[in-house]
Amino acid sequence: MDSVPLSWYLILSAVLFALGVAGFLFRRNLITIFMSIELMLNAVNLSFVAFAYKLNQVDGHIFAFFVMVVAAAEAAVGLAIILTVFKRRPSLAVDEVNALKY
Amino acid sequence: MDALLFLIFAAIAVGCGISVVVQRHPITSAISLIGVMGALAVLYLLLGAEFLAAVQVVVYAGAIMVLFIFVIMLLNAGVEAPGGVSWPVRLLGLPLLVVLVGLLSFLIHRSFAGGEEVRFGAFTQGGPRQIGRLLFTDYLLPFEVTSVLILIAILGAVVLARKEID
Numbered sequence: 001m002d003s004v005p006l007s008w009y010l011i012l013s014a015v016l017f018a019l020g021v022a023g024f025l026f027r028r029n030l031i032t033i034f035m036s037i038e039l040m041l042n043a044v045n046l047s048f049v050a051f052a053y054k055l056n057q058v059d060g061h062i063f064a065f066f067v068m069v070v071a072a073a074e075a076a077v078g079l080a081i082i083l084t085v086f087k088r089r090p091s092l093a094v095d096e097v098n099a100l101k102y
Numbered sequence: 103m104d105a106l107l108f109l110i111f112a113a114i115a116v117g118c119g120i121s122v123v124v125q126r127h128p129i130t131s132a133i134s135l136i137g138v139m140g141a142l143a144v145l146y147l148l149l150g151a152e153f154l155a156a157v158q159v160v161v162y163a164g165a166i167m168v169l170f171i172f173v174i175m176l177l178n179a180g181v182e183a184p185g186g187v188s189w190p191v192r193l194l195g196l197p198l199l200v201v202l203v204g205l206l207s208f209l210i211h212r213s214f215a216g217g218e219e220v221r222f223g224a225f226t227q228g229g230p231r232q233i234g235r236l237l238f239t240d241y242l243l244p245f246e247v248t249s250v251l252i253l254i255a256i257l258g259a260v261v262l263a264r265k266e267i268d
Contacts, residue, residue, distance in 0.1 A: 003219035004108045007210050009145070012112045014206040016119050016138070022199055023123040025191065029182045031128045031174055035135050038166070039122055042142055045154075053149045054218045058227045061154050062241050065233070068161055069248050073255035075166045079173045080262035086177050092128075093183065 009050040016043035030082050030092045034075075041071050104222050107148060115141035128179045132170050139163040150225030153233045 020043060023036030045064040052060025085097055118137035125131045139162045146155040187195075237245050 002104055003221045004105050004148075005214070006218040006220055007214040008108060008112070009149070009220065010210045010214065011207045012115065012145075014210065015116055015203055018199055018203045018206075019116075019119040019123055022195070025195060026123065026187060027182070028187070029128055029179070031170065031177075031179060032122075032131050032182065035122060035128075035131055035170065038135060038162075039119060039138065042139060042162070045158075046142060046145065049146055049149050049151045049154060050220075052151070052228075053220060053225050056225065056227075058232050058236055061151055061228055061233055062236055064151075064154055065157065065237075066244060066248060068157060069252065072161060072166055073251055075169055076255045076259040077262070079169060080259040082173065083177070083263045092177065092179055 006050060006054055010047060013043045013046040013050065016040075016046070019043075028093050028095060030085070030094055030097070033094065034078055034082070038071060038075070041067055104148065104220070107222075108145065111141040111144045111148075114138075115145070126182045126184075128174045128182070129171065132167060132174060135170075136163050136167050139167070148222050149220060149228075150223070151228040153228055153230045 017040050020036045020038075020040030023039065024033055027033055027036065045067055048060040048064040048067070052058060052064075082092075086092065089096060115138050118134040118141065121134035122131045122138065125134065139158060143155045143158040143163070146152075146158060
């Protein structure tokens with residue numbers, strides 16, 4: 001019980017990624033869909049860190065760091081877009097946001 | 103001890119992840135997502151990524167999720183209306199997803215069977231010193247480009263979210 005197989009970390013990453021995909025496909029709320037994307041990014045980060053351990057290199061950590069930075073930028077812009085959409089029509093259901101122009 | 107810690111926090115991560123997807127209220131989903139991120143930070147520590155674990159808690163669970171919760175409260179988002187998912191998705195979505203996870207797990211298990219064992223403390227290069235050195239030598243250009251990206255994102259968010267003054 002002193003060590004864990006590397007595959008367990010990768011399987012956990014796959015499960016979390018699939019959960020993110022499920023949220024993205026099944027939910028109808030803009031903000032929840034956005035949070036599912038964050039869940040997928042987190043799952044990929046776990047894979048990066050696990051492979052950094054396996055290859056004994058820090059480069060995987062750097063990539064995970066960059067993914068976090070891009071996620072922060074994406075969250076800022078995406079939430080601003082959601083605010084703008086909400087100003088036009090007071091609903092967060094994605095099915096009502098099927099035309100960008102109106 | 104390592105396996106016990108991994109199992110506990112993996113269970114927390116998966117449970118909170120299911121809660122993110124299943125809960126109908128956005129604020130509950132957001133709180134569950136913070137749970138996932140906290141559990142992942144502990145797993146990063148187990149993998150020897152001390153700096154990333156700290157960044158995960160500060161940037162992800164701190165900054166990004168506060169932004170999410172702030173927007174949810176600003177929009178006064180309530181419980182999601184049921185329905186809206188077409189019947190093929192409702193019928194086939196979950197089984198196909200289970201098949202995908204099963205297939206992925208099988209492939210991962212096959213490729214890495216009897217391979218590397220993760221032992222806490224075996225990987226010692228995940229501290230701020232090593233990350234900083236690599237970030238400012240080999241990855242200097244991506245790092246600087248990231249700062250421009252963040253600047254553009256801030257400007258874009260301000261322009262998008264401002265009130266029109268006529």
